[in-house]
Amino acid sequence: LISLRPAGVPLMTARIERKTWTQALELWRPLAQAVQRAHQRGIVHGGLSPWTIWYDSEAERLTAIDVGSWICESVPEIPEALSWWAPEFRDVPLRRVPSPVVDIYGLARLLLFLVLGSEEASKERPSLTGVPAFAIPMLSRAIDPDPSVRPGRIEELLSATSPSLLEAYDDRVR
Secondary structure (H helix, E strand, C coil), X not given: CECCCCCCEEHHHCCCCCCCHHHHHHHHHHHHHHHHHHHHCCCCCCCCXXXXXXXXXXXXXXXXXXXXXXXXXXXCCCHHHHCCCCHHHCCXXXXXXXXXXXXXXXXXXXXXXXXXXXXXHCCXXXXXXXXXXXXXXXXXXXXXXXXXXXXXCHHHHHHHHCCHXXXXXXXXXX
8 A cells, every 4th residue: 555656646636526434434544554554664654645645446545655755855846745744844855854643644634635625625724524523533633733732643543533433423414
């Protein structure tokens, strides 16, 4: 789920309809788990955004690209892509300090992208209509501009967004 040559197109350019909460989790969870495994090996992606995540509509799969490319000043940056990054990570490359909370911010924004669409999800404080009540506190923390407020581990984000009570959530209500 982390690749140099993924199938599909960048998520930002994909013709993808908004997903229900359950559909979004099914699509997003394997990516979040792949980033979690990278963190366990000491690797921070640093640039998670709809521009660095590819969507393969045939396989219904998300794949991350450009792992660690934030460190290289020669990598061309798309201003629209930077707006999806954690605020503390939008500085010039040599001043960026990677940490798991940067990726947690990106993962939360990606989940919101799938549920809310690009326009709403990219807002500093998006309307979380369509997000189940049990997930709102964690997602609000995960996209907080202050990194000290965000959860420190992807496990926290995963468990708070899909608790065992998920079956009780009526996905047809939007």
